[in-house]
Amino acid sequence: MIVERAYAHLSSYDEDAWPWSVPCVRQLLDEGLRFTAPVTFLVGENGSGKSTLVEALAEGFGLDSYGGSHDWRYASSRGKSELGERMKFDASSRGRRMMTSWAARKGFFLRAETAW
Template sequence: MLIERAYVDLPEGEGTAEDGWPWTVPCVRQLAEEGLTFRAPVTFLVGENGSGKSTLAEALAEAFGLDSYGGSAGYKYASSREPSELGALLRFDPTYAGRRMIRGPRTRRRGFFLRAETALDALSREQQTQRLSQSPVEMSHGEGFLLAFRERFAQPGLYVMDEPEAALSFSSCLQLVGLMDELRAVGAQVVCATHSPLLTALPGAEIVEVGEHGMRSVEWAELGLVDHWRRYMADPRAYLRHVLTG
């Protein structure tokens, strides 16, 4: 692991909850008040759309020095965007292994930020800078993701993913689970925002559920998305009758 805790370094006397977005998002407010402790090399952020999990993932990537547009650490090439308000204020308590990366120059940092909505363009830029062996535009979306996983997710560093399952089949998701397991074995750290019950089943990973309650650590079997998928697969009509008009 590289990071033991993330916290917000607010200027003295400034509030959060009354200051508008993102501070009004419950999980961000809790992060500002309490911080977020990482207890495992792989952490999943799970919640409904709008719960703030992607906001957290992006801020963690920015604070580590990953481009918020997506791509590798140590080389800002894809976007001239300034860090988000949360990302600019986020700080880390690093482990011994992480201290050299975080406190050293940007070129020492290792990792990758993969976000579903900008992945194709970010991966194309990786290929243009000869960091990928093939062009993702000549592959399917999912194949491009798998290429990045094989070639850019291979050493100790921070790997932040925002809904990577969006482009992946069932078998490809299983390959990603195997990759996450390999990454933690070499000392890397993974933070993944996801809706996938398949990914979150990785043994030994910590699952942080975000929502109106803020953030809380839960077991896989306790996740609402796991319960809903089980019920849906057992009887799709129990759900579909509420949304179909026929």
């Protein structure tokens, strides 16, 4: 595994404001997200923050939240979300080596809305 844990560090935030009010994001702030297997499934009700979280994880890795590869940017690109800017990762020893190599930073974020 490359990443063992994802989290967002904030010194203060408005608990009633988006995205901090989204249940999935609140749990990330409280507990972080541990990756214990090569594949992780996020399951939850509509509006629980699954997409918000996955987009922030992609942004944390330097990928476009619209989807695509590390080198691909959409013409109407948007800046990172507030959560995406604050994403931090605890990498495994193998992951630290991979994340520092140029080739390993190339990634791909696939989302159904923009795949064609």
